[in-house]
Amino acid sequence: MDSTFRDDRRSKIHGEYLEELSEFSLQDIRTLLEEEQIAKKFLGVIGKGKEANVYWIKDYSNRDIAVKLFRLHTTTHGLQSLHSKAKMSDTAMLDVVEGLCHREYLNLHHMYDAGVRVPKPREQLEFMYTMDFLGTKRGPDPLLLEVDLVKEGHEPIDVLDDIFEQMHLMFNEAEMVHGDFSEHNLVWYKNEAWIIDVLQSQRYHPRYHTGDRIRKRDALPIMTKDVKNINNHFIKKYRIGYDYKEVMANMVEDEVDDWNPDQAMGEDYDLENWVNMAKKNAYE
Ligand SMILES: Nc1ncnc2c1ncn2[C@@H]1O[C@H](COP(=O)(O)OP(=O)(O)OP(=O)(O)O)[C@@H](O)[C@H]1O
Ligand SMILES: [Mg+2]
Incomplete structure (x- = not known):
């Protein structure tokens, strides 16, 4: 099956992973966030967790925003072994990661809507979502x-x-x-x-x-x-x-x-x- 524009873009960002299951290149992330008009300015890497990286950006409304970007080689959910056992296609793997991202985004929404003190969810774009940044000018x-x-x-x-x-x-x-x-x-x-x-x-x-x-x-x-x-x-x-x-x-x-x-x-x-x-x- 021919890859769609969306798959191409997703592979671009996850490309290194698919081959090496190594880290994203920071330059790829910056390019993606800017191309998608999510970030007007990239301010830094906040954290690297088990399944996702979190970045600090300035959006087009000049708001400080945190972006949580889900990685492919997440181990907590056994994706890597799933990949080899089930011979999942790269696109299918990306769908799983996107599913995880959507799940967290919805969870955050439910909590926010109920008045729980969580960062306000903003938008989800495939395997990343944005939320309000918890920090000051000095950083997170x-x-x-x-x-x-x-x-x-x-x-x-x-x-x-x-x-x-x-x-x-x-x-x-x-x-x-x-x-x-x-x-x-x-x-x-x-x-x-x-x-x-x-x-x-x-x-x-x-x-x-x-x-x-x-x-x-x-x-x-x-x-x-x-x-x-x-x-x-x-x-x-x-x-x-x-x-x-x-x-x-x-x-x-x-x-x-x-x-x-x-x-x-x-x-x-x-x-x-x-x-x-x-x-x-x-x-x-
Ligand atoms: N909205 C935010 N504003 C500022 N910092 C944030 C925000 N969300 C997350 N962080 C920072 O990013 C780090 C990683 O975020 P989070 O815990 O959601 O990711 P994770 O991949 O599940 O990480 P871990 O595996 O370490 O638990 C947090 O420890 C926190 O320091
Ligand atoms: Mg955490």
Whole structure:
């Protein structure tokens, strides 16, 4: 099949990867962002994570913007082995990466729309999306991990309370769980913790497992892990924190245990598994 203009452009940026699975060339990125009229000015590389790189640009409205660009050789999702096993075409690989990008972009949108403190999502273009930049003229602001709240004149417990409030919003308004919540995925911007990195986040449905949502019951262990993570960070670093079971009790507003498998409308469910799940206290 002839490659389309879109494929050509995608291969141009991913070209080196397809051959060597090595790094992007910075010049390619700059050219792409400028050609696509995403960036009026390229300001720098912010971070290189497991599956994506994040860049700092100035857009045509003179706004500072962060661009998250998904790489091809992501290992967390087993793409590389998938590639060799399934002999996926390069175009198919790019579609998968674009799917990941779209997933994170939508997750960010759901959170933003529910009022959760995340950078405002701007636009998605294939395997990259843009969002508001969390930083100043001097550069991107630090992760919570890199900040000493006490030295900066803040009460750690107030910050932790506020973070739990944001998680409460995420759980009850956005009906989502983050899935990788920690001091590594919170940016300390304008004296507040901003949530980032939402690729692995999931939406839940109060009762059913649907095509794109997990059951609320199944979201609870994920939420518990997230709560424990950040609570432990504060305990270790500032010697303050809560009993995570109490935090979880406040987090979950309504009953989850009222779910009855007989009410499942034609969905596939494994009764034995469900009973085991029910026995296992989600807060353990
Ligand atoms: N909107 C933003 N404004 C400023 N900096 C940002 C923004 N989004 C991300 N960053 C920075 O870029 C880094 C990587 O972002 P993110 O965590 O979303 O990517 P990732 O590929 O999942 O990274 P990792 O594998 O390290 O978790 C972050 O640690 C943060 O420092
Ligand atoms: Mg991260």
